[in-house]
Amino acid sequence: MRYRGDVRVAVPALIVLALLAMLVAGCPEEQTQGEDMVVVPPEDTGVYNEPGTDPGTTSDTEREAVAVVLVDGEIEMPDTLPAGPTTFEVVNNGQMLHNLEIEGQGIEVMLDRDLNPGETGTMEVDLQPGEYVAYCPVGDHRERGMEMALTVTEQAN
Numbered sequence: 001m002r003y004r005g006d007v008r009v010a011v012p013a014l015i016v017l018a019l020l021a022m023l024v025a026g027c028p029e030e031q032t033q034g035e036d037m038v039v040v041p042p043e044d045t046g047v048y049n050e051p052g053t054d055p056g057t058t059s060d061t062e063r064e065a066v067a068v069v070l071v072d073g074e075i076e077m078p079d080t081l082p083a084g085p086t087t088f089e090v091v092n093n094g095q096m097l098h099n100l101e102i103e104g105q106g107i108e109v110m111l112d113r114d115l116n117p118g119e120t121g122t123m124e125v126d127l128q129p130g131e132y133v134a135y136c137p138v139g140d141h142r143e144r145g146m147e148m149a150l151t152v153t154e155q156a157n
């Protein structure tokens with residue numbers, strides 16, 4: 001009688017333990033899947049950044065930047081430049097009002113306004129190969145030496 005009684009009690013207890021074990025085992029599996037999904041996004045972010053960086057770098061290198069320093073009686077800038085879209089970054093380091101005009105090959109451009117001493121301005125020019133002249137159009141500054149020849153050469157590539 002004692003054995004039968006023990007078995008009848010033991011079977012339901014085993015079933016309950018088995019159900020508890022399945023429930024407990026089920027929870028860790030869900031948590032593990034959640035952790036796996038969290039690990040994926042950082043990898044995607046790393047890959048996503050690379051394509052975004054390349055276009056910006058390419059567009060920056062296509063446009064040449066040329067520094068131009070204007071002083072009283074002289075223009076300081078390279079006398080030879082490669083053809084292509086060019087940004088002239090001009091600074092007036094003189095004591096008088098100055099501007100920069102570039103003329104040649106059907107192109108004639110100058111800064112939107114004259115630069116006071118210490119001021120800076122930028123001017124974008126799509127340079128074609130050939131001979132140009134750069135000068136200051138203010139007053140008689142061109143005759144006083146603020147003029148120089150500029151040669152634009154074919155791009156290497």
Ligand SMILES: [Cu+2]
Binds near residue numbers: 098099146
């Ligand atoms: Cu000038």
